[in-house]
Structures are given as structure tokens and as C-alpha cells.
Amino acid sequence: MSWQIAAIGEVRGGRVHPSSTEVLSRARELGLEARLFAVAERGEEVLALPKGSVLLKTAANPISSLIPLARVISARTSPSGEILALPSTPFGKALAGTLSAVLGLPLVADCTGLEVDGERALLLKPSLGDRFSSRVELEGTTVATFRPRSFKPMELEEVEPEEVVEVEGALVEVLGRREKEGVDVKEADVVLVAGRGCRGEGELRLLEEAARLLGGVVGASRPLVDEGIFGRERQVGFSGNVIKPRLYVSFGVSGSPQHQAGMRESGKVVAINSDPTAPIFEICDLGLVADCREVLPRLLEKLKGR
């Protein structure tokens, strides 16, 4: 069996979800044939697509047309040796489950790796708060979702799709829409995380300012969310958001196993905590043992001065 990849991704703000381009770049590294199914709401402008793409246009938000989308994709994929790759986003997960059910295919969700060696294809999937990683050997066409930032991204240049399909039918009606309130810690490049040692109003204001200067966002550890200081969407940790930013900087976070499961895969980890025995120091690249209340004003001074 020779393997090929069908990356399926939603288009938002003119761009296909980066996780889909990451899968395409992985396919290129592995020397596999790959193409993209870009899914966009009719009227959405699509700014960049790779060569040979299929553009699927839905009447309303694609989440309302899952079963019709699965049928259209089904007619254009191979029943043997194809990996249908979707991002682990709300849309990607919903369409992955639908594809598996409609096409009768096995499904591996939340993968972080793909290895192909000749006839053998393996998916790597973490489990139990990312303490273990399972290797699943594929035996035929399979649906998989991948965590964002699992592979290197790829720049897209071509625009014209090879085929455009108007997808008809919807089981769900979209009555209204609004942008999500608050910030998306999962997608941010730089995340500054507030913990129990950084909870005063003054500190949090400085932290927001530092995040702005660094082009990042502020997240929070679970105790601050449980106390209602931050909303659930900001929570970093296994029961909140599992994040993988380029840079993670924590302020007064001790680093419980629960928290570590939500940030362990971050690019660089920097930790500030007054307790030298805090577990976060065991998994950081750079640490400072100091009180955040003293660190933050100095940090801002420096950031503004540069």
C-alpha cells in the first residue's frame, strides 16, 4: 500500500487553518502525495491554496453541513491507503467524527505525529494527560485529527483551486454569530500565565501590558479560574486548554501535574516563582526565583526601554 494524504481544513479570514498546512508540509517531508480540501462558507474570500486543491463551499458555516460535506469528500478519496487529516479544532473534530461514521472508517483523534516508511504508516497519539504516547499502525484509509503545531507550517502561494464544489444541504440552522469573547490561548504564539503567586489586580494589569508588548496573551492556572478571576477559556492545564506556544512564561505558577499536562510541549518555557522547589522549575528552560510583584515592574521597565 502506498500512502497518500488528504488534508481537510476550514478557511477562516481567508486562510486555511494552519494545522492543515502543517500536515501538508509533513507529507512533503515524507515524500507522500497530498492535497487539500479547503472548506469555506460561500462568500468567504480564499487568499491562498496549494496546488491541486479542492474548494468545498457551504451555504452557511460549514459546521451546519457536516453530513453533506462527508459525502462530497467520500466521493473524492481513495478507499485504500489514504489518511484524511483534520485539525483538532471544534470544526475538525466534528467533521472527523462525521467522516468516520458516514464512510465507515477507523478514526484516531488528537494525534501529534505521523511516520510513514514504505508500506507502513504510524500515527502517534498521546493519552492520559500526555504522559504516554501510543503508536497506531494503519491498515487502510483512516481519519485522523492532529493537534495544531504538530509539524512545521508551510507557506501557501497558489490560489486557484483545481475543483470547486458547492455543498448543498444543512441539518442545522445558523441563527446568529459573534466573535468569541476573550482571547484564544491555544492559538497564541506567546502566552504569559498567571498563577497563585500573581493574582493581585496591580500585577495582573502589568501582566496584560507585558503580554501586549511581547505580542502575546495572558492565560491563567486553574486556581485563578476556579476563583473566577479569569474565565475558563483562559485556563492552561489539562482540564482547560492544552497549549503549545512558541514561548510560555509563567508568573507564580507552581506547576502541578495537571498544569504541566497543558503546557509541557511549549517551545521555550520560562518560569518565575518565589518558591525554589516549585515543580515548574524542573521543566523550564529559564527560571527566576523571585517574587512576581517585584519582577513585573522591572520587566515592564525593560520591555518599554528596548
Next chain:
Amino acid sequence: MRMAVLLKAVPPAEENPYDVGSMRMVRDQLEVNPFDLVALEGAVQLKERHGGEVVVLSMGPQGAEGALREAMARGADRAVLISDEALSGSDLRNTAMALESALRRLGPFDLILSGERSSDGNMGVLGAYLAARLGLPLLPQAVSLPEVEGGHVVAPCDAGEVLVLKAPLPAVVVASREMAKPRLPSLKDKMRAKKSPIERLDCASLGFSPLPNLRLVGVDPMPQKPRERRILKGMDSFDEFFEALRGVMGS
């Protein structure tokens, strides 16, 4: 209104329940997947508002009974456990197909609710799978309690942006973790739940035979990223720290 809540019994988050030799999870001590408690709470609140019945349905080992009793203590009216040696180690597809057979057997339901993901598998695709198999509309990641009126269900859902979605009943609703705050059961509820019956189903009673599972060829401890662990101490080291931070940021 009849509602089914899908519930998974999972090992407690802090335990270390993998037997690396057999590549199986050791499921001795189990609790309700915390994300499913949110779905259950949503269903119980809808029952309080509209009347009806809440059936919790789980597939798992015998040891999952305790988790189902926990659900009874938190307001479920009926608990059904699908348990069969042939289903041990089931992958997502076999799990979902067993649940599907049971839903067809126990139904019809007006609403089927599930949690956004399980704390052990972290997949988050079960609700969508079942909706497609049953041919029902899906409201994914509902961020607040659905409104049910005139044979329809409406809920704001997280799809990257927040979409207010409307679907005719019956429908599948996936509860995001923000949807509701699970209540704590009282001691009286716990005592009552202890004596409640747990109904049993197995492959024979469902007329279900599982497909081959995914081929798991290995389970490894997650490789740890190597970290530099350069720890500086005290505010006297702040300037050194800041220089190092600039280095880390690549600026």
C-alpha cells in the same frame, strides 16, 4: 422530554494506570469523566425545566458501576451499562457503535448529550460520530444551556467563533466545559443512588459484534522535551535573567 447522557468511566487524572506490557489501561479505580459531568448537569437542568427523564449510558468494565451510581446521585433517573469481555480495549469506532445500538434499543430520545472529550483519551469526536450514525443534527460545543422550545433546540456553540445554532429534535448536543457547573450530590442522594439498580447490556443482548480494533503497536512514556533548566536566584539576577529571556525569545 427524554434525554440520554453518554458517560465514560475514567481513571482519576493523577493516577498512572497504563500497563505498558499489555498496552491496556488498568481500570481498577474509576470516576466519571469530568467533562461528562457537565453534560449530565445540563440534562438534569433541562429536566427540571421541562420535565422528562435522564438516562445515563456508559460502555465499560464492571468497575464503571460506581461512576454510574455517581451519575444517579447527581440527578439521573436510569443508568445503563454496556459491559462485555468482547468490548474490552475497544477503540472509538467500536465504542461508538456499541453506544449507537444501545441508544436505538433504549430510545427514542429527544436529546442525546455528551461531554466535549474524555480526560483519558482526549479525542472529542464521539458526539459527532453518533449524530452522523443516527442521522441527527449536531450542536457541537454548546457554551450555555440549550433552549428547547416548539420541537427545536437552540444553543450558542463554539466553532472557532460562537454560532447560535438551531436544530429540530431529536438532536445531539455536545456540552463544552463552560455549559454548566456540575452540582455536588447530597449525602441523601448518594445513599439513594447506592441502592439504585444499574441495568446491564452486553453484545448478545444488543446483537452487536465489534469490528477489529485499531492496531496498537506500542505505548511509550511520552518523550520529555529536553530543557535547559537555567535557574537564576533573586532580584539581583534580574538583569541576567532579562538578557537570557531575550535570548530565548530570539530577539
